[in-house]
Amino acid sequence: MLEQAVRPIVEAIVAKAPSGWTRAVLHGRAGRGGTSVTGEYAPRSGNWNDRVPNPYMELMALAETLRAEHGWEPVSLEIVCRPSGEYRLVAFNDAISRVTGTGGGFQVVLDPDHRLPQPGLHQEPGTAAPAGDPELAVARFRAYLERRAAILGHPDELPPPATVAAIEEAERRLGRPLPADLRALYLIADGDGIEYENRYLFQGNAWLPLKSIVAEHTDWSAGERPWFGWDLEWDAVVFDATPAGTVRRCGGHPGWLRFATSEDGNYLAVDTAPARSGRPGQLIRTGRDYDDGPAYVADSITSLLGHYLDLLDQGAYEKNGDHIHLREPARDPAPQQIIGAIPDEVPPTLQAIHINDATGLVDLAPLTAAPSLRRLHLNRSTTADLTPVRELPVESLRITLDGGDLTPLRGHAHLASLDLTTTAPAYLTPLHTAPPARPRPLRSRHPRPGRPGRPDGPPLPLPHGTPVDRPAERGPRAPRSRRRPPGRRGSLPRRRARLGGPPRPRHRERPPRHRHPQDRRGVSRGPVVTLCDLCALGKQATPVTGGPVVALFRVVDRC
The missing domain is CATH 3.40.1580.10 (SMI1/KNR4-like)
Structure with a gap:
């Protein structure tokens, strides 16, 4: 059944292929709500038609087959095929899915049934009489x-x-x-x-x-x-x-x-x-x-x-x-959202600001005049100091940070989502101490100005499961026995301990190692965060905050 459902998709990809192609990759999602597809042919020619087609009916049929066999709804999949008609299909439940659009990467949903709590549910009720x-x-x-x-x-x-x-x-x-x-x-x-x-x-x-x-x-x-x-x-x-x-x-x-x-x-x-x-x-x-x-x-x-x-x-x-x-009279309400640069006089009613294409480092200090600021997005703009954010009720923060110091976010009572790009490896420990009202989704990116290992480039990517950078103040690691507990491999218990949570009991089975089919080495974009680091972060935070439910991250190309 599965072979019969996949073959028409492969035939559609081959039929639309440009001349000289050697390989095609289709990433998609399909379910009762429809389909979404991204992917391209290799080698790339730079033409718009290098994109793979979206065989809607065939993908829906494949989704129906997988739903019947495995109960998956919706499904994420990757199909790699060659001119000979040889193909490889990897399909999986929607816990991991590819993110399209700006930034790209992959999305991990640790608890698909979770919904973000609404802050208004905990607001103090009104006591005034009806008007x-x-x-x-x-x-x-x-x-x-x-x-x-x-x-x-x-x-x-x-x-x-x-x-x-x-x-x-x-x-x-x-x-x-x-x-x-x-x-x-x-x-x-x-x-x-x-x-x-x-x-x-x-x-x-x-x-x-x-x-x-x-x-x-x-x-x-x-x-x-x-x-x-x-x-x-x-x-x-x-x-x-x-x-x-x-x-x-x-x-x-x-x-x-x-x-x-x-x-x-x-x-x-x-x-x-x-x-x-x-x-x-x-x-x-x-x-x-x-x-x-x-x-x-x-x-x-x-x-x-x-x-x-x-x-x-x-x-x-x-x-x-x-x-x-x-005809309602014209009104000039106080601005609640600004798109552009930070104005000379920041209105106290400001609740959202999108700073676009700023030249030089952006000074966030003037924004402290907006006590109700809840969304702060720096788009194609960079800042070096997050200290002003500490005193603001920012819930959604998107920044490119010159360096990787997240210390000012330690204990932030409102931060709920973070889209982070850094020019250096960032240690995530300060985020563990924040007591948000809802789980904290993460999206991290690490620009790579040069090739890995070169003087002008970032450090080499770490192998799958290797801990992220340790802070200097922790000092050398204490000696430990080289004997591993039964049924355990790798360094996940050590990483959990460093993130603040206790290692797992020895009698519990090792969780399956999460890998996306395109991420054969399982590394993140630079030594910022790996998929298993995010999973450990979510499980470690569960007793305190419910754990971050969604983690968005990018995966490096194979070296």
Whole structure:
């Protein structure tokens, strides 16, 4: 069965090969979600068509075969073939997969069922009373409908009101009551749509009937944040809304009840579980375009209806057929993200900065003026001192470090993901002492300006399983017996001890040595970190922090 599934893929690779080729390599992933392929023919000619094809149907058939035989979903694979038709297939479960895009390398998922905890779940809850007033909301809603009827020349046709019993049943299924002002509106009309025609009363958003609110809440897994896989989620950050501290820093929350939709994957929701400075029943935007965090809209539906009336009184609207679009006033919010250089005056509201193509070393000291900075990415830019990061709540850090000193990150309470490029070997011990709220994914790269072993190049790559550089202050290693415990080989126990965790008990079997098919020697890009070093790091950290779940690293070419 497997031979029959692989042969059509090899035939497709051979059929698309350029003249003069001697070898082709295809790296891919395939499963129920589709396929992704990278790879090329050798020798390379520099043409865009040197890339191997993506035989979608054949890869899906191979994935189905492997799923049936081994239960793998999805699968990662490597196919190497030659003009003679000879090929080699290596397929494995998705614990290890190739990373495409900038940086490349391989991804190791130690716990595929783990999900990043959302920081907002641990925020202090709000204690203020709701701002909504059901009687005032009803009066404003009726006045809003009257103004619309005067502009359109006819009243809006709305569905009949929901019954008290229907509202109570919906609240039971939602697991929480509706805000009083929203509840009062449903006693006027059960949404604004009749069959498939909506009136879009909430500024281009269709008001959902009760059954749709319940369905959205159920289909959305009770408010959990959508999961897009470790490829996209390993360095995810959720930002604070404006005003700060009003909405929980979550991509989704069970207390967010979606009651209106713009029909593009985005929603208006009432927030029944606000953060410290928020109020129950406040309105937020959430959905497809708000994975980085929700947007604050108003403190209640009552206030939002009052705002709509003000815009109509000011004539700030446009009529388009049977629909009215309200023109919101221009706003100049304080900047929360900067792309480019560090400005002379760093705004205190800054939460993310991407520093691109800086000349010379970047001084990070001015960023200490941004007490809410959570994402700091240096793209094609280098810094020599991470000390300013120590005092910042940075969760996602991408840097090229002149040298390999990570000491300033020791004990960092917020750092959750690190994309590191160094000009020298980096010792990872400072990262073990940080107490992050979630496991710490790693991505490491070590530039190689010269060939290994030359004076202008980095040290020779270490063999698989060799420990990373030892810090000088540890001194010489103590003498030890050359006799190895039964069933143990290599230096993994010593490496675990040096990383801070105890060696494994002697009676336990040695874990399998992890190797990617392309990494025959099993070495990392310079003596920075090896795959087994990362596995040991994850297992060592488990009792303390849950262990880093994802490690991204690069593998050297064969020497």
